[in-house]
Amino acid sequence: MNNVEPRIRVQAEDFDTAAEIDRLTRDRRGVGAVVTFSGLCRDEAGTLAALEIEHYAGMAELEIGRIARTTLDRWSLTGLTVVHRYGLIKPGENIVLVVTASAHRQAAFEGASFLMDYLKNAAPFWKKQHLVSGKESDWVETKAKDKEAFKRWHSL
Template identity: 85%
Template sequence: MSTVEPLIRIQAEDFDTAAEIDRMTRDRRGIGAVVTFSGLCRDEAGALAALEIEHYPGMAEVEIGRIAEKTLDRWSLTGLTVVHRYGFIKPGENIVLVVAASAHRQAAFEASSFLMDYLKNAAPFWKKQHLVSGEVSDWVEAKATDEEALKRWEKTK
């Protein structure tokens, strides 16, 4: 059982990656590695005006907390932060941030990857595309590749 208390925030406003790293590493002498993952809103075809992300307040925090606890049970971390945005997010803007700190790099790398794979599949967020043309998509379906990513963690318990 880990003594690390994960920091989880779900918010509409943008976040500052450098400030999150600074908050986590300030006064922590045992940290030897910090790994961050920043997920951005992408627009591969130039047709996206914004991505609308919705969630169930309360439920999303609890589920991300469960995923964070699974992460902390598997890897020895000295800090863990997850920030996920909701609302209308334009191409190039931040959507999600994971910051994992540990004494050694491998734990931080693996924990970040594990957490993101589970966030993509288990966190209760829904996405809808708003196109430059004014058209609005149906809710975006989960990708089979996201589900496939989880299988590697089942093999390495």
């Protein structure tokens, strides 16, 4: 069992990717690789005014913490950070950040990929598009390609 404590935050405020990487790697002993994924709000070819992200406060942090501990049990990581925003997010703004650190690159890559596939498919967040046209939009469904990516982790 890994004794690393994951850093999990769900917040409305933006985050500083470089500061999060620095926090995770400040004590660089044992860190040979850092993998980051930062997801940004797309403008959907100029049609999107904002993306509204809702979450179940308390439950989202607990569920992300649970999957982060699963990640730490599966891969030998020296650090793990997940930051996910909620509220109205405009095109070009940060939505999510996953940072994994490890002695070797493969664990960092796989841990980050596993976490992002989980966040896209099973984390308790709901997204609604607000269109530039003002036309009513539905809540966004998980895409088939994201569901397929998530399935690969169940066969390992």
